[in-house]
């Protein structure tokens with residue numbers, strides 16, 4: 001039925017398949033930026049926390065009776081750390097983007113979205129035809145030109161704190177433009193929360209910006225936070241609107257309690273250890289600068305490749321040496337890259353070793 005399509009995908013070097021990799025491979029591929037995914041002591045704490053309650057499954061939507069005290073504890077903890085008015089947990093980052101974009105962009109509104117925004121946001125734009133304008137990646141000038149040239153009731157701007165493939169940091173001028181044009185700013189912090197900023201709280205922390213009413217922060221728990229799920233931080237009015245209009249929040253079972261409990265424990269761990277973790281992150285940046293002469297600000301290191309086949313071959317070579325990195329090809333990116341995550345759970349020795357292999361391989 002789909003044989004010819006699959007063949008075409010294979011022929012272009014874009015074929016994907018999920019695979020269970022050897023667990024002994026050293027992980028430079030995943031988004032486990034802080035190495036929390038294997039800290040079993042934190043998991044034990046989360047399980048202990050859950051045992052204080054008389055149920056551990058979400059059982060229904062949060063808008064029925066699936067809203068559990070642990071959801072509320074996590075939401076409150078997020079608010080203690082960042083001065084947003086309100087917060088809500090969501091099943092995943094993918095669902096959070098669908099929730100925000102599908103529900104908030106109303107008739108006569110326009111969403112201005114970075115052309116490199118995550119696939120979940122791009123998919124959501126298909127649900128709001130004629131209300132979407134793409135602007136050039138991380139380009140404030142293009143955004144402002146477009147804001148000036150369209151007519152709308154509300155304007156919304158969707159960007160990422162750190163872009164998932166390039167590791168680029170959101171240009172600060174874009175945030176200033178959102179404020180000047182009174183736009184609602186949707187900030188996807190999947191790859192910035194837990195990784196950048198003095199307190200590891202993401203892009204607003206990184207630029208030391210006070211939180212304003214027009215800011216919406218979406219964060220995921222499946223990356224630096226070492227769990228699964230997502231959250232949205234925003235004004236009371238926006239959170240209330242999402243509770244009333246966002247279909248993935250209303251019509252989906254509440255987020256997993258175990259995952260949120262783990263995220264709560266991990267959030268506290270990150271907050272308590274933020275100085276130590278930040279130091280380790282900076283140390284990774286220095287190693288990369290010393291070996292590859294590349295400056296990175298997040299924990300994403302993209303290494304451009306000549307072709308899809310080269311990308312796969314280099315990934316294979318690294319696997320043979322005991323390391324796993326991401327081999328990212330079109331359509332995820334325009335040009336293929338090796339996506340190396342210098343996560344701080346790995347040893348410095350291993351990072352130095354893999355960077356040297358990559359450097360040697362690139363120079364051939």
Ligand SMILES: Cc1ncc(COP(=O)(O)O)c(C=O)c1O
Pocket residue numbers: 092093094095097118120160164188190191220221222229230
């Ligand atoms: C920028 C960005 N936003 C959203 C998501 C989706 O989040 P989740 O994996 O929690 O569904 C991802 C990746 O997974 C992402 O990279």
